[in-house]
Amino acid sequence: MPQYRELGRSGLQVGPIAFGGNVFGWSADEKTSFALLDAFVEAGFNLVDTADVYPAWVPGNRGGESETIIGRWLQRSGKRDKVVIATKVAKWAEHPGLSADNINAAVEDSLRRLQTDVIDLYQAHEDDDAVPLEETLGAFARLIQAGKVRAIGASNYSATRLRDALKVSADYNLPRYETLQPEYNLYDRAGYEAELEPLAREQSLGVISYYSLASGFLSGKYRSADDAAKSSARGAKVVQQYVNPRGLRILAALDDLAARHKATPAQVALAWLIARPGITAPIVSATGVE
Numbered sequence: 001m002p003q004y005r006e007l008g009r010s011g012l013q014v015g016p017i018a019f020g021g022n023v024f025g026w027s028a029d030e031k032t033s034f035a036l037l038d039a040f041v042e043a044g045f046n047l048v049d050t051a052d053v054y055p056a057w058v059p060g061n062r063g064g065e066s067e068t069i070i071g072r073w074l075q076r077s078g079k080r081d082k083v084v085i086a087t088k089v090a091k092w093a094e095h096p097g098l099s100a101d102n103i104n105a106a107v108e109d110s111l112r113r114l115q116t117d118v119i120d121l122y123q124a125h126e127d128d129d130a131v132p133l134e135e136t137l138g139a140f141a142r143l144i145q146a147g148k149v150r151a152i153g154a155s156n157y158s159a160t161r162l163r164d165a166l167k168v169s170a171d172y173n174l175p176r177y178e179t180l181q182p183e184y185n186l187y188d189r190a191g192y193e194a195e196l197e198p199l200a201r202e203q204s205l206g207v208i209s210y211y212s213l214a215s216g217f218l219s220g221k222y223r224s225a226d227d228a229a230k231s232s233a234r235g236a237k238v239v240q241q242y243v244n245p246r247g248l249r250i251l252a253a254l255d256d257l258a259a260r261h262k263a264t265p266a267q268v269a270l271a272w273l274i275a276r277p278g279i280t281a282p283i284v285s286a287t288g289v290e
Contacts, residue, residue: 001044005280007084007206008178010151012120014047014084016274018208020285021050025065026058027287033069038077039289047084049181049208049283051125052110053092063092064113071115080116086208087114088125088155098128100139107143123153123181133165137174144175153179153208159195166203177205179280184209186218186250186269187242201278209273212282217242218269220251 004013019040024033037048050070056063067087074080087110090098095106110119122143124136143149154162154177162180169176180200184192188211200207213219215238221230222243228236254265261268273282 004046005206007047007121007151007208007280008153009204010121010178010206012084012151014206014281015045016281017045017270018047018049018086018281018283019045020210020283021048021066021070022054023066023285023287024050024054024069025061026055030069030072032287034073034076035289036286037070037073037079041079041082046082047086047208047281049086051088051091051123052095052106052113053088053125056092063094064109067110067113071113075115084120085114085116086121086123086153087119088123090125090128098124098131098136098139100135103136103139103143107148111148118148118150120150121153121179122149122151123155123179124157124177126156127154127158127161129161133168134172134174137165137169137172137176141174151175151178153177153181153206155181155210159199162196163199179206179208181208181210181283183211184273184279184282185212185214186254186272187214187247197278205278206280207278208280209282212273212284213266213269214238214242217247218250218254219264219266220254223248223251 002015004015007014028036048070050066052067053063054066055061089095089103089106095102107122140149140152152175154165166176168174180196182192182196215234216222217238221227222235222238224243225239228239254268257268258265270282270284273279
């Protein structure tokens with residue numbers, strides 16, 4: 001069984017890998033999603049990350065599909081007490097931004113879709129500099145007081161704005177962002193390591209990194225332009241972004257370590273993240289139980 005870690009100072013204990021729920025209702029249908037969630041929990045993990053907007057980008061979807069599938073799984077499986085549910089607000093056209101009114105409306109819809117009374121971790125999906133931080137954090141505070149949210153987090157914030165938000169929480173005696181969700185993996189390092197990592201460690205924030213496998217590149221799936229067709233959704237973009245001399249050097253190092261440890265490149269890339277000081281749980285998606 002994996003060793004659990006605390007998300008910031010929230011009191012929430014999670015396994016060292018989070019399941020990325022963006023695939024639910026996109027590359028994983030409901031039946032597959034249920035099987036994935038069952039396998040994830042059976043393996044001893046518990047943090048499931050989603051957002052109200054997931055996966056609105058799929059033709060025929062409008063958003064909310066991921067939360068809806070998770071909610072149906074919670075009802076059918078009876079495993080609500082075995083998981084920590086994290087969702088987000090701000091990026092969906094139906095509930096954009098971080099005004100108090102929008103947060104209040106969005107949380108009710110998320111609770112309804114998730115079929116739960118409380119969201120364990122409610123995250124600002126992106127910064128909204130048009131709304132005072134006091135208003136946003138005040139709205140989150142009232143949700144915590146009402147028992148609808150247990151802890152709050154920030155995704156896609158700059159170090160400057162995150163520091164400002166933490167100061168507002170301290171100055172106004174408001175709940176603070178306990179977690180940070182940045183892009184971070186063995187290839188994409190500078191954006192997090194330069195300013196966000198020192199701040200997160202200084203403030204004891206839980207870090208839930210996304211694109212942990214660089215959209216699948218660090219699994220070794222994409223090694224040349226010919227591999228672009230291996231994923232209809234984003235293969236060409238992955239090849240264009242990562243198949244270059246630096247990316248291929250990283251893959252060679254992963255291949256070497258994987259061979260030495262009888263592991264896969266993806267396992268090595270995730271083990272590196274899990275062992276990185278300050279990282280609580282990298283987010284990983286899957287579309288098959290294997």
